[in-house]
Amino acid sequence: MFDFLKRGQPPEVKASATGPVISYQSSGRVAWSPRDTVSLTRAGFLGNPVGFRAVRLIAEAAAAMPVVLQDAERRYDTHPVLDLVRRPNGAQGRAEWFEAVYAQLLLSGNAYLEAVPGGRLPAELHVLRSDRMSLVPGADGWPVAYDYTVGGRSLRFDMTGDFQPICHIKSFHPQDDHYGLSPMQAAAVALDVHGAASRWSKALLDNAARPSGAIVYKGVDGQGQLSPDQYDRLVTEIEANHQGARNAGRPMLLEGGLDWKPMGFSPSDMEFQKTKEAAAREIAIAFGVPPMILGIPGDATYANYQEANRAFYRLTVLPLATKVTAAVGHWLSSFAGEVVDLRPDLDQVPALAAERDQQWARVGAADFLTDAEKRVLLGLPRVPDA
Numbered sequence: 378m379f380d381f382l383k384r385g386q387p388p389e390v391k392a393s394a395t396g397p398v399i400s401y402q403s404s405g406r407v408a409w410s411p412r413d414t415v416s417l418t419r420a421g422f423l424g425n426p427v428g429f430r431a432v433r434l435i436a437e438a439a440a441a442m443p444v445v446l447q448d449a450e451r452r453y454d455t456h457p458v459l460d461l462v463r464r465p466n467g468a469q470g471r472a473e474w475f476e477a478v479y480a481q482l483l484l485s486g487n488a489y490l491e492a493v494p495g496g497r498l499p500a501e502l503h504v505l506r507s508d509r510m511s512l513v514p515g516a517d518g519w520p521v522a523y524d525y526t527v528g529g530r531s532l533r534f535d536m537t538g539d540f541q542p543i544c545h546i547k548s549f550h551p552q553d554d555h556y557g558l559s560p561m562q563a564a565a566v567a568l569d570v571h572g573a574a575s576r577w578s579k580a581l582l583d584n585a586a587r588p589s590g591a592i593v594y595k596g597v598d599g600q601g602q603l604s605p606d607q608y609d610r611l612v613t614e615i616e617a618n619h620q621g622a623r624n625a626g627r628p629m630l631l632e633g634g635l636d637w638k639p640m641g642f643s644p645s646d647m648e649f650q651k652t653k654e655a656a657a658r659e660i661a662i663a664f665g666v667p668p669m670i671l672g673i674p675g676d677a678t679y680a681n682y683q684e685a686n687r688a689f690y691r692l693t694v695l696p697l698a699t700k701v702t703a704a705v706g707h708w709l710s711s712f713a714g715e716v717v718d719l720r721p722d723l724d725q726v727p728a729l730a731a732e733r734d735q736q737w738a739r740v741g742a743a744d745f746l747t748d749a750e751k752r753v754l755l756g757l758p759r760v761p762d763a
C-alpha cells in the first residue's frame with residue numbers, strides 16, 4: 378500500500394528554496410563581478426605600499442603554516458592527497474601555490490583552483506587569475522560552468538559532470554550570490570585618500586615644497602594690466618627659474634608692481650601626516666593586520682609587538698588558512714573517494730606556541746576526560762596510530 382501511494386510521485390530533490398529565484402535573475406548569463414578587480418589591484422596592491430605589505434604579510438604567513446591530513450581514525454604521514462598538495466604542479470611547491478591562493482582571495486575575494494585530469498586524483502593543481510574568471514549560474518542558482526577569458530578567447534569549464542575541474546573559494550559577500558567581497562573593496566576609500574595624499578606630497582615637492590599662490594599685478598599707481606609681451610615673459614621666467622625640485626629655495630624677484638599672494642594650505646595646516654597615517658591605519662584594519670606590525674605609528678592597541686603578532690595569527694592568518702585548507706581538502710576528497718581533513722598544524726606555528734602549550738597542559742590535566750576525548754579537543758584523530 379505504501380509503495381502504491383508513492384508510485385508516480387517525483388523523486389525528492391534536496392535544494393535551496395531560493396535557488397530558482399536567484400536563477401531567474403541571471404539564468405544562462407554570466408554573473409559579472411560588481412567591482413573592477415584589475416583597477417583595485419593596480420591601485421591598492423601595485424601602487425600602494427600599505428596594501429602591498431598587508432597582502433604579502435597575510436599570504437606569506439598563511440602559506441608558511443604546515444598542513445596535516447587526517448581522518449576520523451588516524452593522521453597520515455604519506456597519502457596521495459598530501460603528495461599532490463606538496464607539489465601541486467611542476468612550477469610551484471606547496472608554499473608558492475598556497476601563497477597564490479591566499480593572494481587572489483585577498484585581492485578579489487575569490488580564488489579559483491583548476492584540477493588537471495589524471496587518473497584517480499588530479500595530475501596537477503593550478504591557481505587561476507580571478508579577474509579572468511566568470512561564473513555561469515544554472516537553473517537552480519548553482520554554477521554550471523566557469524568561463525576563463527584571455528585576450529578575447531574564452532575557455533569553459535563544465536561543472537555538471539562527475540569531474541569537478543574548478544574549486545571556487547570565496548569570502549562572504551552580503552549582496553552578491555556568486556562572488557566574494559575582498560578587503561581591497563572595503564578599503565577602497567582609504568586607498569584613495571592614501572594615494573591622493575602621496576600624489577599631493579609629490580606635487581608639493583615638485584613645486585619647491587611650497588603651496589600654490591598667485592602673482593598679483595597692481596601697476597605703478599595701484600591699477601593696471603600686463604601687456605601680452607609682459608605676461609608671456611613672466612610665465613616663461615616662472616617656468617624656467619621657479620618650478621621643479623631643482624629650483625627649490627630660489628628667491629623670486631618681483632618688479633613693476635608685482636606681488637606674491639599665497640593661496641593654499643601648508644602641510645602643517647592640513648595635518649597632512651596625520652591624514653595619511655589614519656588612511657594607512659584603515660587599510661591595515663580592513664585586512665586584519667595590526668598597524669603596529671606594518672610600522673604605522675600611533676597605534677596603542679597592543680602592549681608589544683609579540684602580542685600584536687599573536688593576535689595577527691589568531692584573528693587573521695589562522696581563520697583564513699583553516700577556511701582555505703578545509704575547502705581544498707573537501708574538493709580533493711571528492712576525487713580520492715574518501716573523506717579526509719586538510720588543516721593547518723597549529724603545533725608547528727611559533728606564534729601560537731604559548732597558547733598551544735597552555736591548551737595541552739589544561740586538556741592533559743583533565744582527569745574526567747578519556748584519551749579519545751582529549752585527542753578530539755586537541756584536533757587529533759580519536760584513535761592513535763599503531
